[in-house]
Amino acid sequence: MSQIVVRRVESRWQDRVRDYRVIVDGRAVGRVGNGGEIAVAVEPGTHTVHMAIDWCRSKALQVDVKAGQVIQLECGPNAKPLLALVYATVLFRRWIWLHPGFAGAVQYPGQTQDREATMKQIEINRWARARARGMLMYVLVSGIVSFGIPMFVVMTFVFHHSRLPVAESAALWLAAGACYGFATWFVQEFRYRKAVGRPEG
Structure with a gap:
């Protein structure tokens, strides 16, 4: 069975006690808390994923899932406490960021990954995009x-x-x-x- 795994990075302040809704192909399929992770079973093919909280959301991300693949995504809050009003009104579609969790974020059942190494790679990829x-x-x-x-x-x-x-x-x-x-x-x-x-x- 193919899966889409959404991992939410831990936030110290923004949305710390709130869950994000996981929306796949326009349908709410679950929730993920601060620092949590959720696995969603999907059929092979192209799927559209976005995250939501209240009326705010992330940009939609399209993923191609092959039979038996596990596609890993990562999300977290764009909004900062001092800019929350701006994000809640003008930038409400960017309240949450969502992107592939790390380079080569495709895993097959039976494979294992080192959690510490994965988190390190996530941070490297995020900084590579910023720089x-x-x-x-x-x-x-x-x-x-x-x-x-x-x-x-x-x-x-x-x-x-x-x-x-x-x-x-x-x-x-x-x-x-x-x-x-x-x-x-x-x-x-x-x-x-x-x-x-x-x-x-």
């Missing part, structure tokens, strides 16, 4: 947009400090976001190069 978009794009999205701007809004308009003008607060948090982006880029790049055995530089 392919370039350092500046990573800093812009992960540093300035995801960290700097939300912190500026919260610290300026929620916990307003009267002695710090809005313009200075904006410059401060945008710079902090850029620094955060660059720092996390170099940390992740170091870990990636070490994992794949590439020299530094």
